[in-house]
Amino acid sequence: EVQLLESGGGLIQPGGSLRLSCGAFGFSFRSNAMSWVRQAPGKGLEWVSGISGSGGSTYYPDSVKGRFTISRDNSKHTLFLQMNGLRADDTAVYYCAKAEDLATHGLDVWGQGTTVTVSS
Amino acid sequence: SYELTQPPSVSVSPGQTASITCSGDKLGEKYACWYQQKPGQSPVLVIYQNNKRPSGIPERFSGSNSGNTATLTISGTQPIDEADFYCQAWDISTVVFGGGTKLTVL
Numbered sequence: 099e100v101q102l103l104e105s106g107g108g109l110i111q112p113g114g115s116l117r118l119s120c121g122a123f124g125f126s127f128r129s130n131a132m133s134w135v136r137q138a139p140g141k142g143l144e145w146v147s148g149i150s151g152s153g154g155s156t157y158y159p160d161s162v163k164g165r166f167t168i169s170r171d172n173s174k175h176t177l178f179l180q181m182n183g184l185r186a187d188d189t190a191v192y193y194c195a196k197a198e199d200l201a202t203h204g205l206d207v208w209g210q211g212t213t214v215t216v217s218s
Numbered sequence: 219s220y221e222l223t224q225p226p227s228v229s230v231s232p233g234q235t236a237s238i239t240c241s242g243d244k245l246g247e248k249y250a251c252w253y254q255q256k257p258g259q260s261p262v263l264v265i266y267q268n269n270k271r272p273s274g275i276p277e278r279f280s281g282s283n284s285g286n287t288a289t290l291t292i293s294g295t296q297p298i299d300e301a302d303f304y305c306q307a308w309d310i311s312t313v314v315f316g317g318g319t320k321l322t323v324l
């Protein structure tokens with residue numbers, strides 16, 4: 099079964115750092131691009147990063163550029179999101195998702211999400 | 219930055235056809251896809267590359283994309299289709315989501 103399992107969320111103080119992980123199961127991990135998408139409480143979907151299958155290309159929106167870093171370990175079938183300088187508006191459920199190609203195929207499998215709460 | 223605009227809400231009667239639009243500059247020149255999200259659940263891809271359905275998505279879901287507008291059409295809408303729907307496109311190395319449309323079936 100194709101599955102993505104996020105972990106690493108929690109309560110963090112403003113200005114702090116957090117590293118999310120996403121384990122991938124049941125598909126060729128290195129053959130798929132990956133993304134992180136977040137959803138603030140009661141709000142819509144917001145894309146926060148993407149990475150190619152090899153890990154050689156990474157993509158970010160301006161809202162997180164310089165604060166968030168996406169990476170992957172293809173040998174361990176795991177995706178990461180390093181988040182620094184966290185702010186209250188980073189509070190959200192963070193989903194990892196896979197795509198055959200970010201530009202053409204959409205995000206065809208999503209994890210269950212991990213909750214990040216930024217508060218003092 | 220690129221923007222995709224969706225109506226906040228759409229209502230449809232059971233058995234009727236629902237259409238949800240997504241507008242963006244020259245969107246027809248890009249690939250559009252659509253996601254369905256039910257309360258408390260993760261999003262599910264229902265349309266990709268404008269009009270293709272992933273395995274397991276019912277045939278009543280279809281899509282089109284031309285000019286500045288992509289449209290998700292649900293034929294013979296069922297109560298189980300009630301959900302939030304998001305369009306998405308790729309623009310200059312970024313994934314862009316629309317603001318979402320709440321579909322009410324009543």
